[in-house]
Amino acid sequence: MSDQFDIAIIGAGMAGASIAGELAGASIAGELSGASIAGKPAGQARILLVEAEAHPGYHTTGRSAAFWEECYGGPDIVPLTLASGAYLREGGFLAPRGALYISQDDGGAQVSAFIDSFAGTGVTIEKLGRGAIEHMVPGIRPGWTRAIAQPNCADIDVAGLHQHYLAMARRGGVALRCHHRLQAAEREGTTWRLDFGQAGAVRANLVVNAAGAWADEVATICGARPLGIVPYRRTVAQLRIAPAPRADLPLVLDLGGSFYFKPENGRLWLSPHDETPTTACDAAAEEWDIALAIDRLEQVVDWRIEAVERKWAGLRSFAPDRRPVYGFAPDREGFFWCAGQGGYGIQTAPAGARFAAQLLTRSARDAMTMALDEKLYSPARLLGSALL
Numbered sequence: 001m002s003d004q005f006d007i008a009i010i011g012a013g014m015a016g017a018s019i020a021g022e023l024a025g026a027s028i029a030g031e032l033s034g035a036s037i038a039g040k041p042a043g044q045a046r047i048l049l050v051e052a053e054a055h056p057g058y059h060t061t062g063r064s065a066a067f068w069e070e071c072y073g074g075p076d077i078v079p080l081t082l083a084s085g086a087y088l089r090e091g092g093f094l095a096p097r098g099a100l101y102i103s104q105d106d107g108g109a110q111v112s113a114f115i116d117s118f119a120g121t122g123v124t125i126e127k128l129g130r131g132a133i134e135h136m137v138p139g140i141r142p143g144w145t146r147a148i149a150q151p152n153c154a155d156i157d158v159a160g161l162h163q164h165y166l167a168m169a170r171r172g173g174v175a176l177r178c179h180h181r182l183q184a185a186e187r188e189g190t191t192w193r194l195d196f197g198q199a200g201a202v203r204a205n206l207v208v209n210a211a212g213a214w215a216d217e218v219a220t221i222c223g224a225r226p227l228g229i230v231p232y233r234r235t236v237a238q239l240r241i242a243p244a245p246r247a248d249l250p251l252v253l254d255l256g257g258s259f260y261f262k263p264e265n266g267r268l269w270l271s272p273h274d275e276t277p278t279t280a281c282d283a284a285a286e287e288w289d290i291a292l293a294i295d296r297l298e299q300v301v302d303w304r305i306e307a308v309e310r311k312w313a314g315l316r317s318f319a320p321d322r323r324p325v326y327g328f329a330p331d332r333e334g335f336f337w338c339a340g341q342g343g344y345g346i347q348t349a350p351a352g353a354r355f356a357a358q359l360l361t362r363s364a365r366d367a368m369t370m371a372l373d374e375k376l377y378s379p380a381r382l383l384g385s386a387l388l
């Protein structure tokens, strides 16, 4: 074994790629935290990004519904989403879409509760009535009379953003190795020995856990206490419908959380908004979830469904309080969490990665991350007082 790194990032989905991009070129002149780095000579950090699969983005990152929606994930996620907005817009990764949360006649209290829950968060939302809904969603069935519009919602170029971060990492000297599944890890003095089975082994001072659905498994491998991050399956079907969906159809979400749909290149992407707890795996769509989604759609619009052209599922991984986890493990030296991005790991990636990189290198916040509350996302919040 000859490879020696300062930082090894486990997982090259959006979380791993974006933190690799943000860390690329980081100096280790005393600024990288952790006793393991202290005393190292000044210079550029040697960073390794490893991916178990044949290519980065194979799992959840490659399966998203690709939207940036200010309210998605609730008020605790808004700061990360809004902080990421300018970066995404300026980078050309967003295309206007607009979102519409819809509800039936009896949903007045739900509408008010939703609006109240976002008071003071900075999101742009407005209440709409039946006339506006009919105009925005032609073919909507009677009964859907209440809505909340979120006009800033946009489609995200997920692959473009992922490639952007991988390119940033590459330019900054980060080494990417696919077919490298972390299988064992031992802390030897102030460094890790990381074992990838037949792919070999390396040494690194810090491990960044960006393993998505496998985050708790990677923590266990490294001797850190798992945080209770659970993967939940989410399904999407691509439908051919008649009439074809208008290109300016907004992202339409059930305020009660039982479906969403949006147009995509003349087709409709539809999800039953499922959240089935599962073990970490290569998720696949279940027929039942597709049938459920179609049944729900038919209760909302009078469109004819001509074919299910494609279907897929991915795993959205949540900590028990559904907030992402960024920060050093309080119970394991040299182990840093960048996990639990749930259903918003694309739209929050720029701010999440910048923030995580700043925590890891103990460097100052900047305009993008200034408003983020470290305690809200710290792993310590999930470990109980005994470890704090």
Ligand SMILES: Cc1cc2nc3c(=O)[nH]c(=O)nc-3n(C[C@H](O)[C@H](O)[C@H](O)COP(=O)(O)OP(=O)(O)OC[C@H]3O[C@@H](n4cnc5c(N)ncnc54)[C@H](O)[C@@H]3O)c2cc1C
Residues within 6 Å of the ligand: 010, 011, 012, 013, 014, 015, 016, 050, 051, 052, 053, 056, 057, 058, 059, 060, 061, 062, 063, 064, 065, 066, 067, 068, 180, 181, 182, 183, 210, 211, 212, 213, 214, 218, 234, 235, 236, 313, 314, 315, 316, 339, 340, 341, 342, 343, 344, 345, 346, 347, 348
């Ligand atoms: C259907 C669906 C729709 C979604 N829609 C949106 C959306 O519209 N907007 C949004 O912002 N988010 C959305 N999300 C959520 C978003 O996709 C995720 O939050 C994000 O992709 C998580 O990225 P990740 O890097 O943590 O996970 P992943 O992309 O799964 O990457 C983790 C990687 O770690 C690797 N790994 C695991 N264990 C090891 C190991 N031991 N050694 C080496 N590598 C390992 C895995 O192979 C994997 O590639 C959606 C998710 C789904 C499923």
